[in-house]
Amino acid sequence: MTPPPDSLIGTIETALREPHPGRITIDREPDYLHDEHTLWSWLTTTDHKRIGILYLLSITAFFIVGAFAAGLIRLSLVVPNGQIFSNDTYNKLFTIHGVVMIWFFLIPSIPATFGNFIMPIMIGAKDVAFPRLNRTSWYIFVSASLFTLFTVVAGGVDTGWTFYAPFSTTFSNTWVVPALIGVIVVGFSSILTGLNFIVTIHTMRAPGMTWFRMPIFVWTMYAVSLIFLLATPVITMALILLVMERVFHIGVFDPALGGDPVLFEHLFWFYSHPAVYIMVLPGMGVISEIVPVFSQKRLFGYRFVAYASIGLASLTFFVWGHHMFVNGESETSALVFSVLSFAVAVPSAVKVYNWTATIYKGTLRLDTPMLYAMGYIGLFVVGGLTGLFLATLAIDEHVHDTYFVVAHFHYIMVGGTALAFLGGLHYWWPKFTGRLYPEAWGRLSAFLIFIGFNATFAPQFVLGYLGMPRRYHNYPPEFQLLNILSSSGSLVLALGYVFPMVYLGWSLRYGAKAPPNPWNAKGLEWTTASPPPKHNFETPPTVDFPPYDYRRRETRV
Amino acid sequence: MSGKDVNPGDFPLALWPPSASTEAVQSDHLILGFTVLTLLLTVPIFLAIAWFAVHFRAGKDVHREYSDKRNRLLEVSWMLVPFLLTLIFFYWGAKLFDIHKHPPADALRIEAIGRQWMWKFQHPGGQAEINDLHVPSGEPVMINMISQDVIHSLYLPALRVQMETLPGRYTQLWFTANRTGTFRLYCSEYCGTDHSRMGGLLTIMSPADYAQWLRQSGTSISLASQGRALFSSYGCSGCHGAGSAVRAPSLAGLYGSPVPMLAGGTVVADSGYIHDKILDPDRNLIAGYKQVMPAFKGVIPEDRIVLLTAYIKSLSPAGQDTQPGQAGPERTP
Ligand code: HEM
Ligand SMILES: [Cu+2]
Ligand SMILES: [Cu+2]
Numbered sequence: 055m056t057p058p059p060d061s062l063i064g065t066i067e068t069a070l071r072e073p074h075p076g077r078i079t080i081d082r083e084p085d086y087l088h089d090e091h092t093l094w095s096w097l098t099t100t101d102h103k104r105i106g107i108l109y110l111l112s113i114t115a116f117f118i119v120g121a122f123a124a125g126l127i128r129l130s131l132v133v134p135n136g137q138i139f140s141n142d143t144y145n146k147l148f149t150i151h152g153v154v155m156i157w158f159f160l161i162p163s164i165p166a167t168f169g170n171f172i173m174p175i176m177i178g179a180k181d182v183a184f185p186r187l188n189r190t191s192w193y194i195f196v197s198a199s200l201f202t203l204f205t206v207v208a209g210g211v212d213t214g215w216t217f218y219a220p221f222s223t224t225f226s227n228t229w230v231v232p233a234l235i236g237v238i239v240v241g242f243s244s245i246l247t248g249l250n251f252i253v254t255i256h257t258m259r260a261p262g263m264t265w266f267r268m269p270i271f272v273w274t275m276y277a278v279s280l281i282f283l284l285a286t287p288v289i290t291m292a293l294i295l296l297v298m299e300r301v302f303h304i305g306v307f308d309p310a311l312g313g314d315p316v317l318f319e320h321l322f323w324f325y326s327h328p329a330v331y332i333m334v335l336p337g338m339g340v341i342s343e344i345v346p347v348f349s350q351k352r353l354f355g356y357r358f359v360a361y362a363s364i365g366l367a368s369l370t371f372f373v374w375g376h377h378m379f380v381n382g383e384s385e386t387s388a389l390v391f392s393v394l395s396f397a398v399a400v401p402s403a404v405k406v407y408n409w410t411a412t413i414y415k416g417t418l419r420l421d422t423p424m425l426y427a428m429g430y431i432g433l434f435v436v437g438g439l440t441g442l443f444l445a446t447l448a449i450d451e452h453v454h455d456t457y458f459v460v461a462h463f464h465y466i467m468v469g470g471t472a473l474a475f476l477g478g479l480h481y482w483w484p485k486f487t488g489r490l491y492p493e494a495w496g497r498l499s500a501f502l503i504f505i506g507f508n509a510t511f512a513p514q515f516v517l518g519y520l521g522m523p524r525r526y527h528n529y530p531p532e533f534q535l536l537n538i539l540s541s542s543g544s545l546v547l548a549l550g551y552v553f554p555m556v557y558l559g560w561s562l563r564y565g566a567k568a569p570p571n572p573w574n575a576k577g578l579e580w581t582t583a584s585p586p587p588k589h590n591f592e593t594p595p596t597v598d599f600p601p602y603d604y605r606r607r608e609t610r611v
Numbered sequence: 612m613s614g615k616d617v618n619p620g621d622f623p624l625a626l627w628p629p630s631a632s633t634e635a636v637q638s639d640h641l642i643l644g645f646t647v648l649t650l651l652l653t654v655p656i657f658l659a660i661a662w663f664a665v666h667f668r669a670g671k672d673v674h675r676e677y678s679d680k681r682n683r684l685l686e687v688s689w690m691l692v693p694f695l696l697t698l699i700f701f702y703w704g705a706k707l708f709d710i711h712k713h714p715p716a717d718a719l720r721i722e723a724i725g726r727q728w729m730w731k732f733q734h735p736g737g738q739a740e741i742n743d744l745h746v747p748s749g750e751p752v753m754i755n756m757i758s759q760d761v762i763h764s765l766y767l768p769a770l771r772v773q774m775e776t777l778p779g780r781y782t783q784l785w786f787t788a789n790r791t792g793t794f795r796l797y798c799s800e801y802c803g804t805d806h807s808r809m810g811g812l813l814t815i816m817s818p819a820d821y822a823q824w825l826r827q828s829g830t831s832i833s834l835a836s837q838g839r840a841l842f843s844s845y846g847c848s849g850c851h852g853a854g855s856a857v858r859a860p861s862l863a864g865l866y867g868s869p870v871p872m873l874a875g876g877t878v879v880a881d882s883g884y885i886h887d888k889i890l891d892p893d894r895n896l897i898a899g900y901k902q903v904m905p906a907f908k909g910v911i912p913e914d915r916i917v918l919l920t921a922y923i924k925s926l927s928p929a930g931q932d933t934q935p936g937q938a939g940p941e942r943t944p
Contacts, residue, residue, distance in 0.1 A: 141804050214801050220778060221761040221803060225727070309779025310908065312891075315762055316777065350669075355686070380764070381775040382782050385712050389705055396701050400694050407689055410656055413663045415675045420664060428660060435656070439649045446645065446700055447708035448638050452771035455764060455799040519642075520628045521768025523799040526807035530795060532622045 083587040085488065100185035101588060105192050106171030107486065112196050113159050113167065114555075119203065120154035123147050125548065128510075128541040134534045136527040144527035145212040146228070152215030153206055157237055158199040160467055161329060163475050164336030165282075166195070166247060169275045172482055173251065175579040175586060176269050178260025178595040183253040191246035194239060202236025205229045214525065216326075219307030219318040223299040231297055238293045241286045244332075248282025251275050260578070262597035266360070269577055269601050270353065273360045274339030277367035281328045281335075284371070289325035292318060316382050323374035331370040333467055335363060337434075337474030338405055341427045344481055345409050347575040348424035349416025352602040355408045362401035369398050379450045388447055395445035402438050406431060421573075422496030426477030429504045433469025437462060440515065458518025461511045469507055476503070476554065483558065484568030488585040491565060495557040502550030509543025576603045622795070631748075631769040631788045631815055637707055638771040645700045652693050711772060714785035718753035721746070722834070722917045725756065725763035725776040725798065728805035731914055735921075737837055738828045739914075742811030744796055746788060747821035753785040755882065759913045764800035767813055773799050779890075781883050788815040838922025841915055850904065860900060866927040871898040885920050 086103045089095075096104060127147050130138045139147070174182055182188050205211065209229035213222040222230050255276050259268070296318070298304045305311025307318040346353045353359060375383055375391030383391075409431055418424070440462040443449050453459065483491050513536040518524075522533050529537070571580040576599075582591050630636050666673060721744070722733040732754075733739045746752045756765055758778040765784060766773035769792075774784040798809035816824060842848050850859040866885070869877035873896035878884055887894055889911060892904040911919070 136807070141807065145801075145804065145806075212803065216801075218762055218801070221801075225761050225803060309777075315779075349667075355681075358686075379708075380773055381762075382777050382780065385709070388708065392705060393698075393701055396694070396697055399697065400690055403693065404690055406656065407686075410660055410663075413660060413667070415677045416663070416667050417669045417675065418664055418667045419669050428664065431660065432657060435653055439653065442649075442697060442700075443642060443645060446641065446704035448704040448706075448711070448771075449642050449645070450704075451708065451711060451773060452638055452768065454773060455766070455801075516626065520625070521766070521795065521797070523766060523797050523807075525801040528807040530622060532624045535624055 083589070083592065085583060085585040086588050087488070087585050089588045098189075100181070100189050102170050102174050102182045102185065102188060103486075103586065103590075105188050106167050106169075108192050109162060109166040109170060109195070110486075112192075112199070113162055116154050116158040116199065116203070119207075120151050120159055121548070121551065123151035123154065125544065127151060128544045130527065131529070131537045132534075132541050134529050134531045134537070139527070141527050142210075142212060145214075145525070146206070146210040148525060149211050149214050150206045153202065153211075153233065153237070155467075156215050156329070157240055158203070160333045160471055161244060162195060162247075163333070163471065164340060164478065165251070165275060165278050165332070166192075168271070168340065168478050168482060169247070169251060169278075169336065171486065172579055173272055173275050174254060174258065175582065175590050176272050176577060177255065177258060177263050178578050178591070178597060179254060179258035180589050180591075180594075181258075182250050183258055184250050187246055188250055191243040191250070194246070195243040198236050198239035198243070202233055202240070205232040205236060216322060217293070217296060217318075218322075219296060219299065219313070219315050220310070223296055224308050224310065231300055234293050234297050238290050238297075241290045244282045244286050248279035248286075251279040252283070255279075260595050260597055264597075266357065267597055267599075267601055268360075270342035270356070270359050270363065271336075271339035273363045274335045274342075277363045278332055278335050280367050281332050281370070285325045285328040285332075288321060289329075292321035292325070295321075316378070319378055319381055320374070323377045324371075327374040327377065328367075328370045330463070330466065331366055333471045334434075335366060337430065337471040338363065340474040340478035340481075341409065341430050342405070343577070344423045344427040344477055345412050346602045346604060347481075347573050348419050348421060348427070349413050350419075350574070351412055351416040351604050352600075353408065354411035354414075355404070356601060358404055359408050362404045365401045366398065369394070369401070373398055373445075376445050376450075379447055380454050392445050392447050396442060399438060399442055402434075406435055420497075421480075421493060422491075422500055423477045423481035423573075425497055425500040425504075426473050426480065429500065430470060430473040430477065433465050433473065433504075433507065437465030437467075437469055440465065452521075453518050455524055456518035457514040457522050457524055460524050461514035461518060464511045464514075469511070473503070476500075479554070479558075481573070482579075483561070484572045484584050485579055486585060487562055487565075488568050489561045489565035490568050490572060491561045492557050495553060499550045499553035499557075502546055502553065504550075506543055506545070506547030506550050510540050510547050511543075513537075513540045513543070577601070629769050629792070629794065630771065631790050631792060631794060632771075632786050633789055634707060634710060634786065635769065635771040641700065641703055641707065644703075645697075648696055648700070652696075711785070714753040714783060715751045718751035718785055719747065721752060721754050722914075722921075723754050723756035723765060723776065724759055724914045724917065725765070725802075725809075726759035726913075727761065727803050728798070728809040730763075730765070730796070730798070730809065730811065733834060733914065733917060734825060735834055736825055737832045737834050738825055740828070742796075742809075743814065744811070745814045745816060745821060745824050747818045748788040748791050748815050749818060751785055751787045753783055755781055755783050757781050757886070757913050757917075761802045762800050763798045763802050763809065766797040766799035767794070768797070769794035769813065775800055781886065791815045791817055791820075834918050834921035835925035836922075838918035838920070838925075841918055842922055845907070845911065845919075847919070857903065858900060859904065860897065862923050862926055864927040866924040868927070870895075872896065873898045882920050882924075885923055886916055889916055889919060 086101055099105065130144055136144065211228045211230055211233045213226050213230055255272060295306045299306050299308060303311060305313040307313040307315050342353055342359060373391055373395045375387050376395045379388045444459065444462060480491060480496055517533055517536050522529055568584040570582065570584050578595055581595065630639060720735060724731045730742050731739060732744045756776045758776045760778060763776040764773050765776055770786045772784055772786060774782050776782060792815055794813045796811050796813040798806060849855060850857040851862050865880045868880055870880050871877050878895060890908040891906050892902060896902055
């Protein structure tokens, strides 16, 4: 990202070095974007803000790759008999899509970008606790993910992102081992980020920033870091065992070698269910920031929402078995995992009620971030409730491994996390770049995404209940109509994604300059300049106010 | 799909899948009931959000006063009441699931073997079919399945059930169909290249038609008799047969009875036990014998294990009791 040469700050910076008569000179630290210009300065930076931007650029690139694969999948499913690609190509496509979207987009999306950029500012810190470790984790992330991307695109892997054994260890003839190594290595960047955030939140808070003065976004970053630290090692270990079995024929999962394939499912979901909360909690954090700002009202039930975040991060470790109701799990475990999954819905529901109560009697502005937040609430509720359907044993026996599941997790992950990501991107865009984005375009694409998303995924609930299994390249002709509907919806959705990439890029150069606090928001990140100076604050802040310090009781506006 | 001789028109697009058992109808009621509850819980919230968004827009002069007093009772009840209401559906779903987990002892037992990328079904009378499955209506049918290679899953949407088919371990699924007709049958667990072609048709027939179908289809040498032939061709009878020189346990009466283990305790000899014993006899050593039996892992495929097991079962009274499926004429040589 090269800075726009005509920007105010760019000028200031030059001015400071060699003052020109007639140009304004302000005696102020240059902002983080203009502190140094070279590519090298970006690649060697330890500034959490620059690292956040590096992550933002890399995950956007991965999102484009994953979305492209999704487009090809939807294209293929327009016809029932799989004429467009070979079966193997189709299987490789959904593997690329799943691996890239889950591991290289959704998991790092909000924590590594907004978490890196905004979280330290929110607690009044100068940087994260271990800035060089932070840079290392970005390097691990890009090198491992580029390597994996190369193996899944150039060689191809056909196991799906779930890597179930013994298919992945004994039967697949594709580049499974390199892909596994990539995913294993990428896990270390999550672990390092989690560690860094936990230490940062414990030790770097500004004077007066007590735990219950922290914005909810910081709470969710803390909760997510706990999951990163506790769950990621399990998947690392499970995937290493896959490599050992595939390369050295050490029997762990393949019964022909004396192993147990259900063991892999347990290990896999012990990580991958908490992983869905790695995706979902940060989304909730972003929405909990946006809703109070655009309602100009305090977040309702702040403490409840904070506890609910930690509650979710803990409960999520006890429900992995709901992915295995029909996979040879005992009836007793199925019952226990079912009822625990119902319990997980409670803290999620708390949040939805509290956002609604926050809006009530607020002073609402329906700007783009708020539109995304409202879309998020709707889609997340649908995703969560269909999750309860899946947690109902007799329903899961029918819709497990069908398009119903596909629809469910897309409502949560795309309708939820991806919408929260876009909402947060628009909300903090002025802070990141010092520019305002064009509001009308923002609203238009928020609408397009909402409509396109529902058109794409709502038909899949019906397909699933009708019995169309997932990962099917050839499907019975009676399902064609609904598949065409879904594929058409994805075109609208794609358009909705292209717009922001264009107008946000455009705004970097042509957007209006952003004031420090364009939204009239509370929170430390809005007390510093847009974009912030290198060390975040001109003078280190002290905190003597509660979070979301909007009007309390109000007379008429 | 193997339903080669099916025309698209034979399965019209419906908005609700056909159901072929009373449990399937109950599953439908369950999801419909749950949908109604969730609509009751969420529609008010969605409407409220939409209304607030319009009513409390900035710039509108509306009443925005509110009290900072919190109503704990209200807050706790709006969490607890919906949760308790959803638990009704947990219970209902668990009860149906429990039924699905307990096949009646007299169910007609069909063996299913999954492998990349086809299903093989074996009826007790020895009739085998590939990808398509014929079953009688009005009587319980239990499908006992195992995979030859990777994980598959047998999915019968018209009956609203599926069960993963694991390598190395038997799993079961059962139903009582209450109507005749032709429905789809799938593999629902991703298993490689032709996963999406690993399916066929489930044909539910009246008991008379089923008996007729059995008579007309190919072999009618029962599974047990086919197993007896294998028992000698694999050399099992050399050790386990009467008057053999090797000290090996007699298999008569084995099925369903407890076997004392070398390590202490007993294990009931079911299909899974016999399966493991044949493939990997070193795993559960039996008290009182010197283990000299060779491992047949990689030698005997799963569909033949099924035949051997059927034979061993036929040697014990317990096994005969659970073999009601002698629908086909038994032409024992
Ligand atoms: C109220 C909370 C939730 C409940 C009760 C729930 C329940 C379930 C259940 C029971 C399944 C298994 C379905 C099956 O395989 O047959 C499932 C699948 C899935 N869920 Fe959720 N879920 C919830 C929230 C989430 C969230 C927050 C996410 C992601 C951000 C998520 C992502 C997924 C994914 C990715 C799968 C499918 C995985 C696969 O088989 O590839 N779920 N969910
Ligand atoms: Cu889960
Ligand atoms: Cu399959």
